[in-house]
Amino acid sequence: QPRAAQPTAQPQPRARHPQPPAQPQHPPPTAQPEQTAAWLAPAEPALRAAQASLLAPVGAAARAYARQRGLSDDTLRAWGCGAGSAAGRQTLCWGVFTTAGRLPAVRHRHLGGPLRYVSAPGSRLAGHLAGSQLLWAERTAPLRTLLVAEGEINSFSCWQAGHPAGLDVVSLGSEGATMPSWLRSLAGRYGAVMTWLDKPERSAAALDALGAPGLALHSQTPDGGKADANDLLRAGQLPMRLWDARHLLAQRRGGDAVRRLCWQYWDVADTLDDAVRAAVRAAALAAGDTLW
Secondary structure, three states: OOOOOOOOOOOOOOOOOOOOOOOOOOOOOOOOOOOOOOHHHHHHHHHHHHHHOOHHHHHHHHHHHHOOOOHHHHHHHHHOOOEEEEEEEEEEEEEEEOOOOOOOOEEEEEEOOOOOOEEEEOOOOOOOOOOHHHHHHHHHHHOOOOEEEEEEEHHHHHHHHHHHHOOOEEEEEOOOOOOOHHHHHOOOOOOEEEEOOOOOOHHHHHHHOOOOOEEEEEOHHHHHHOOHHHHHHOOHHHHHHHHHHHHHHHHOOOOHHHHHHHHHHOOOHHHHOHHHHHHHHHHHHHHOOOOO
């Protein structure tokens, strides 16, 4: 019997940028519990149906919510999003996949009301991070930046704004989620590491737990308010925020780090807004690179 199609766990190929390998070369984390066949039997078809519904008339409400949050179709496909329901209410849902593309959990974001994020009954989130299926092969990690973010919508936003220029993103999920032990080993393979949690002290603690030099970003504003990654995406400020952070890390590393970062941005220069393009060009020229 032919195997049923699996829920979408990979982004569609881009015309200019190669698609990540289906199974990245870093070994699957050993602490990731497998899901049961009894849970997968209904969960996988339900997620496939939700993914198909997102761009159909029945998914109009979830699609409108995603548009209001500034999320593109490419981002929704890459993160396995769909139009679902939970507790009798419409949701934007997505699969939480392993690095090998297996499905241990499904998450929902209600489109309104006080209860915002919920997991599908029986989901196994312990030891798993949303976005793991999008990590590139280990051999490219020293040239890329890993961002560990709090909140899936914020993670979607960072991936959308930074992935083409060499940014990998995994999501811790909601506030208070536990960081899996294998994440420290993964972070050690990257050329640069950042964390982005709402509170500065929690973001700094997460970076310390990763054991890699990096930068702890946070959503707290000087006046005590909050501007998270999705807020900045909708305001058109997130690409510059990510560039500034990555440029600072490259300056700290020294050597050719700034030039290498500028080359990553050069590869997608036609997708950058004018302010980011000007900032990258200035950094490249200051580093002695005439490519720009």
